[in-house]
Amino acid sequence: MADVEQLKKEAGIAACSFVKTGMKVGLGTGSTVKHTVIELGRMIAEEGLDIVGVPTSLATEKLAIEVGIPLVKLSSIDGLDIVIDGADEYDPKFQLIKGGGAALLREKIVVQESSAMVVVADDRKRVDVLGAFPLPIEITPFSSSATIRALGRLLDCRVNCRMAGDNAVVTDNGNLIADAHCGPTISNPEKMEAEILNIAGVVQVGLFNNMCDAVVLAGANGVETHINQVGRLA
Numbered sequence: 465m466a467d468v469e470q471l472k473k474e475a476g477i478a479a480c481s482f483v484k485t486g487m488k489v490g491l492g493t494g495s496t497v498k499h500t501v502i503e504l505g506r507m508i509a510e511e512g513l514d515i516v517g518v519p520t521s522l523a524t525e526k527l528a529i530e531v532g533i534p535l536v537k538l539s540s541i542d543g544l545d546i547v548i549d550g551a552d553e554y555d556p557k558f559q560l561i562k563g564g565g566a567a568l569l570r571e572k573i574v575v576q577e578s579s580a581m582v583v584v585a586d587d588r589k590r591v592d593v594l595g596a597f598p599l600p601i602e603i604t605p606f607s608s609s610a611t612i613r614a615l616g617r618l619l620d621c622r623v624n625c626r627m628a629g630d631n632a633v634v635t636d637n638g639n640l641i642a643d644a645h646c647g648p649t650i651s652n653p654e655k656m657e658a659e660i661l662n663i664a665g666v667v668q669v670g671l672f673n674n675m676c677d678a679v680v681l682a683g684a685n686g687v688e689t690h691i692n693q694v695g696r697l698a
């Protein structure tokens with residue numbers, strides 16, 4: 465297994481220590497949190513862990529079913545105890561860029577319903593200033609080129625429609641993803657989030673501000689858990 469894959473696995477598994485019997489758990493999307501989902505399935509089967517999960521994407525739903533995590537609809541319950549998810553970048557204030565896997569809308573809805581958010585990451589995800597990772601923005605298919613032009617004017621950078629070969633990537637919600645190549649310049653992500661959400665045609669933006677309570681980070685020196693001192697797990 466390549467080093468980075470090993471780090472993802474270590475972080476993903478370590479985060480399971482936040483999950484206790486009786487919890488309702490948001491299950492994130494991506495190549496790091498997939499290890500969390502697999503480990504939770506193992507804990508259910510082998511250790512009697514008793515939880516229900518809410519997946520943030522069709523891909524995670526499929527994996528959760530495969531590993532035996534009982535799933536419920538978010539609409540049928542009154543909130544979640546915790547969500548564990550990956551991130552594309554996080555800054556010193558625990559602000560995040562997410563959406564590299566095109567699941568940002570469902571991920572944000574699930575975070576919004578959760579009492580705490582734990583991010584799993586390898587140490588490449590830690591940055592001083594957000595934005596080297598292209599910022600994902602979910603947009604409506606209707607008039608997508610006009611929305612992309614409006615985003616380019618607002619952000620003053622290249623914005624492109626995410627493609628998979630010759631076809632635009634379509635999200636689980638039937639929308640498209642615009643990626644904004646801001647560069648590492650997002651020093652005020654809260655202002656940027658509000659401005660982007662103000663554009664008609666934007667469904668959601670992958671800036672997750674004031675949502676992350678802890679990061680389980682795997683690096684060369686092992687796994688460290690960083691608690692956001694102004695978060696809900698402090």
Ligand code: 5RP
Binds near residue numbers: 494495550563567571
């Ligand atoms: C999906 C996401 C992912 O959590 C994010 O892209 C990190 O993924 P990975 O762990 O594969 O690097 O936001 O929309």
